[in-house]
Amino acid sequence: MIRIEKAAVLGxxxxxxxxxxxxxxxxxxxxLLDIAPRELTTEETAKGLTLESKEVRDRIxxxxxxxxxxxxxxxxxxxETAALVSVGNFDDDMARLKDSDFxxxxxxxxxxxxxxxxxxxxxxxxxxxxxxxNTSGIPIRQLAEGR
Ligand SMILES: NC(=O)c1ccc[n+]([C@@H]2O[C@H](COP(=O)([O-])OP(=O)(O)OC[C@H]3O[C@@H](n4cnc5c(N)ncnc54)[C@H](O)[C@@H]3O)[C@@H](O)[C@H]2O)c1
Numbered sequence: 001m002i003r004i005e006k007a008a009v010l011g012x013x014x015x016x017x018x019x020x021x022x023x024x025x026x027x028x029x030x031x032l033l034d035i036a037p038r039e040l041t042t043e044e045t046a047k048g049l050t051l052e053s054k055e056v057r058d059r060i061x062x063x064x065x066x067x068x069x070x071x072x073x074x075x076x077x078x079x080e081t082a083a084l085v086s087v088g089n090f091d092d093d094m095a096r097l098k099d100s101d102f103x104x105x106x107x108x109x110x111x112x113x114x115x116x117x118x119x120x121x122x123x124x125x126x127x128x129x130x131x132x133x134n135t136s137g138i139p140i141r142q143l144a145e146g147r
């Protein structure tokens with residue numbers, strides 16, 4: 001049996017952000033990652049930010065977290081539980097996966113995208129950590145092929 005002290009959720013969309021909220025509600029510090037944007041918003045440009053700014057690079061995951069904070073019915077038990085979720089992106093923060101006992105993938109329902117993400121997860125995860133998928137319908141056999 002493993003004890004889950006820390007978790008990571010890959011994909012901060014509808015499902016990923018809410019899964020992160022469930023983990024945080026259970027008292028588990030959770031890293032929430034998503035892709036780094038390829039374009040600046042008008043507001044970011046006006047603020048003088050660039051695509052290299054970490055604030056910009058974490059924008060999509062942070063947006064998912066903010067949406068979960070505002071969700072009705074509430075996703076988080078309290079503001080304190082929401083503080084257990086930290087955000088990042090797939091380019092800069094994969095090394096942080098080594099701290100996670102439980103890694104849940106919740107990116108778009110696309111076999112190739114999920115498989116290429118697992119390839120990267122495999123490089124950074126700690127041996128013994130559990131890697132799970134929130135797929136709606138892709139067989140785990142296909143997702144896990146070759147690993
Ligand atoms: N929404 C549901 O009701 C529901 C229910 C059960 C299971 N699921 C499954 O959960 C998973 C996520 O669904 P969702 O509804 O949260 O989707 P979503 O579209 O809300 O979120 C998907 C996330 O994937 C990210 N993404 C897009 N392209 C990517 C890429 N190339 N590489 C990595 N990440 C990328 C997006 O930035 C987005 O945050 C899917 O596998 C879906 O089938 C969804």
